[in-house]
Amino acid sequence: MGNRLGRYTVWIGVALVGALCWGVLALGRGETVNAAWLLFAALASYAIAYRFYARFIQRKVLDTDDNRATPAERLNNGQDFEPMDRRILFGHHFAAIAGAGPLVGPVLAAQMGFLPGTLWIIVGVILAGAVQDMTILFFSMRRNGKTLGQMAREEIGPVGGAAALVAVLAIMVILLAVLALVVVNALADSPWGAFSIAMTLPIALLMGFYLRFLRPGRILEVSAIGVGLLLLAIIGGGWISESSSYAEAWTFGGVTIAIALIVYGFVASVLPVWVLLAPRDYLSTFMKIGTIALLAIGIAITLPVMQMPRLTEFASSATGGPVAPVGPLFPFVFITIACGALSGFHSLIASGTTPKLIQKESQVRFIGYGAMLMESFVAVMALIAAAVLDPGLYFAMNAPGAVTGGTAESAATAVTGLGFSVSADTLTNTAASVGESSIISRTGGAPTLAVGMSQIFAGLTAFLGGLQAFWYHFAIMFEALFILTTVDAGTRVGRFMLQDLLGNVYEPFRNASWLPGNLIASALIVAAWGYFLIVGVTDPLGGINQLFPLFGIANQLLAAVALTVATTILIKMGKLRYIWVTLVPLAWDAVVTLTASWYKIFSSEPTIGFFAQRSAAQSALANGENYTGASSLAQTQQIITNATVDGILSIVFALAIIIVIADAARVWFGLIRGGKEPDMQEAPYEESKLDVDGGILEPVGAGVSSNRNE
């Protein structure tokens, strides 16, 4: 009894700390808030959600059974099916779900103030994102690791399955284009950045050769060498940028970098994986985990004060703020921040690889829900890094060139006009202190995050003189590295999906090692995202504003498919009274995504609605005038084309969501009325003989001894 009382006292304490932090965040009177409040509000909320809500889902809703053998145990073949230590699997799953998404979205959403983003990231992950990941992981595990597409087809029907496939391919193409665009915006006109990222290619080649022929399987060794060389490449970039002749040779425009990325994506998809892809994967995983840990330590030690207000005036504006994606707070904050709160993409990872490696059913809570909480925490840290910047600096960096005018003086004037003050000197000095010639209108989120991170890290290394320029390029390198890993791996995934699809028409396409099939499918995928990338880079209005909403909508469309599948299976399991667990997030997701689509299609505001923009540009063209932001009639024509393509895509996405939900609703009502027998696709029960030590959250050391006995 005493023990129990003690436990509850601890949880009451956690709840009180959380409530206090939330109170300070939301209601405090001061102008600025220390980031510590945000950090602890997040951690306390996560702890309570994990202890109570995730446990409720695990025990009551999913009814996990540790006496039931998992596919990893039943089908163990030492390769794709294999019981893996839960802490290791947690690491793998986290590394697979956490990419650039949780870093970019919160930075862009910070234009509304730090509070809307914070609320959505924390409440969203607890009630929607982590729930989606955990339930899909569980359902896929019960079905021997079936993919989301297979589950959609079997549990809902061919229509739902087809919509899922469309969503997956579409999101892949848009996603790759958006991420590549973020990298282009970060590297254009930056000799330092361009040099250090280019150096990752020879480093990866060296690592690949070493790992394949010299010391096979010595992954840690080669990763240590790779990270060392990477740091040298960053330092080398600094020398390049200081020498005027080299700096000129390494200064590239956006289009050049975009073409280089497209060629790189094609080559990486065609070549054997050990040459480029696998070694880059190791590099980016280690950099990712290391940098995220460093950021957490940096924030915890320096405890920076957030300069961004809780809410900016854009939060209540009907047309939103100047930073892309433009639009009112609802629904645009909720599609801008996807990863970290609710990301449909995770359902692809939660079905497929991870479920084949789980030792015990109850571990879906730790791996599915827990890893997503961790990603949410990464998003919170990204938000903090953006919010510690001076708001004037933030808007000068993120407002598009059409607003800032491109020079320090015009940007300072424009930002002052937006209601924030910043001097031209501050902008020039900040650029100099991070080793860049200009930081005006560096849109896309990555450079802003890098400046924020460099301020935090420079606080850590103050005794060495700050090293802000090094840290800025370290952060750029870290973001570019794993965006590029997503680009090459994503191109490869897209290539396989396309080959599978084309295999229906011409059988040999299915064979992944058939060279013509490989070349054709790779070229088609690269051409698809390459088209959107080039369009985005050359877009007179700034491509992020056009593409980011499509990316957010496509991602949340996938979440709608996943939550629909989960709801359907819950009904089939006879858990009708608990379907609100997935139905409420689904309803929210559908409302957000459809409202955002509605704005993009029907809004009469040319900065928001694609078709309004199209007709405004058309009438400008008819009068022989340039549309706002365009400097020639050709550019005006370009805006018309882009708006048309993007508008049609918005319609396709919106229709896909409606079709999936309507088709599933038909199945639900059939099941609830009892007209149809629920056809569960679960693998049959088999008793587990696997013995797993300890509880979910024991210290890592406790498990080591038993693992070393082998």
Next chain:
Amino acid sequence: MNNRALQPIRSAWWYLKEISGENAYDRYLTVHAATHPDRPPLGRGEFYRQRQDEKYNNPGSRCP
């Protein structure tokens, strides 16, 4: 070597080796010896080559 002070370092080292896949070959040898004692196991290089090809020919996905 039962120094408790070194335990965190040992844990971290174990975690790194496991998560990077460095331990995978040793683990394979154990499983192979138990399941197919009649057949000789793959060499380290061959094992990692097969494993790498396997992994990327059945690509999962990753988040944005």
